[in-house]
Amino acid sequence: MAQAEIGAEQRASRIPRASAAALLRRGRSLAWIALTLALTLLGLMAVTFVVGRVVPIDPVIAVVGERASQAVYDAARIEMGLDDPVVVQFARYVMDVLRGDLGMSVTTQRPVMEDLARVFPATLEMATLGILIGVTLGVPMGVVAAARQGTLVDQVIRVLGLAGYAIPAFWIGLVGLVVFYASLGWVGGPGRIDFFLDGMVEPVTGLLLVDSLLAGDMESFGSAFSHIVLPATILGFFSLAYISRMTRSFMLEQLGQEYIVTARAKGAPERVVVWRHAFKPIRVQLVTVVGLSYAALLEGSVMIETVFSWPGIGNYLTNALLNADMNAVLGATLLIGVVFIAINKLSDLLYLIIDPRARS
Template sequence: MKMILKRLLLALPNLIGVIIVTFVLTRALPGDPAAYFAGAAATPEAVEQVRVKLGLDRPLPEQFLHYVVDLAHGDWGSSLATGQKVTTEIAARLPASLELTLCGLLLAVSIALPLGVLAATRPNSWADHGVRVLTTMGVSLPTFFTGLLLVYIFYYKLGWAASPNGRLDAFVTSPPTVTGFYLIDSLLIGDLAVFWATLKQLILPTVTMALFVLAPLARMTRASMLGVLSSDFVRTARASGLTPGTVLYTYALRNALLPVLTTMGMVFSFLLGSNVLVEKVFAWPGIGSFAIESLVASDYAPVQGFVLSMALLYVVLNLLIDLAYTWLDPRVSLDG
């Protein structure tokens, strides 16, 4: 627990830097929120009244101090577009983004790990070259293009997939909110119809995200496995008469997972922060699409809230990765 608190304290300077940089950059963006929300027909006097009401007429240092004080009291501001608290909007939309991101990461890992192990155990074979080609194809295509292509083929042409209109079909009622994850919440109430409806909506966006991150995961698994398989302790395990499966999965794969775990953390952070394109293609009501809409409207508070929430999630993710290190290899210390 002491080491966990130490890691959290070490993350404070990063969070402070994120708050400062985000505040400055949002104010440097082109556009005037007061003019946007006053309307195109508003007079200069009306625009100035809106600016005063929003506090945008104050000097930047005073605005920043007011923002920091509000943060210290748990107030992330309000969205000018919706009129709701930013924390309320993020709490409502973040589970949708997390559910999509986690499903994409789980699918990518379930495919990348076996492919990486296969390529490492058969270096320079047709299987190895095939894995390289497959993963390179996935990372070469932009996510929005992959999503549109999957929608065109599997929804428009073949009719196999669900319509890309959000987390649920318009004729299905969302489950009562417990975790915010529709897959889990539908199972908690035993509603398999909602579960399957949610799963069908998740298939295409999940595949879209998984294809894009297959390459780094599979390549890191291959490279790490090649290094471990040539190590002395693996040779000793083989010489001791252990079965190939025991040597491969109990000894080699577990030791090779440390760099793969680091890559998974970076991939997850990337997916969570950049899945806005996938959310737009599939009309997914996540935090990324909300941030883009706020950015277009020069709505400062939601954009700042989005960046801050991503920074907090990144801190938590790094802490979980550190804990996973100690589980995979007890020789790894959180003090390091």
């Protein structure tokens, strides 16, 4: 009767002890992640490449101008390699991208790579602060709402979340500026830093808060902070709306599980039932949700960046689009894609750490 089970137990017992096999398996899953990463990136480059070719903007005219003669036009076309077979062009594109060459921007007259290195940190800084606010407030709010389902607390949290969906970003941005900047003077106005401090801090990371701290320049830090706090809070509010909603529904599902009854049958206090037995299992799902919201913020909120004159990637991309600046558009698109993929892969790695079921 117990024979079969003992056999199974012995088999199971080898797994934690055979560390070499476990290491091999983990190495293999890391290699797998790296391989899929490379393939996804190649796919992404294929997409941007194709998009660059099908849009009705002639890159030759962009260079030579509309009034150039046919001979000049043809010469430029050959020089730009546009006569070569598509495969060769794509290979050249991939090599260029890998070397960090995204071409010149027509509008800024600078390499796109340099532009991105300047605008992306501005977005990164704001998005990171925003997601931190969204997670530290949104997750507890969702948990509390689920634990007190149907009560006044739950209703208030749900209305707040709904507001995050319904209120337009530019409206709340403008109202925020009017109230907290113009009337109360609690925060800085548009831009990343007060204009008389602009350019005082040597860019190292491109993140003003970090760079000013590295330089020990507390005045710049204070100014940068007062400028970022309002837009980041507004971004945080939007991600909070999504995160708290998802947390609430994940928690409700967990609270209906049998092991919650078990925890109560052991005499677990409500706090332990909610935060340990119900919350721990949903961390994996939350990683996905937070990763997605962070990625969304990193694409740059055009609305917020416009209202706050924030020199971020959203603003850059919009300008490039309006000026038919294809190199800039494709470069920014590629960067956003890479960020998206990176965050997804990071979530995959986090699963391996958090979820015991994914590990074995």
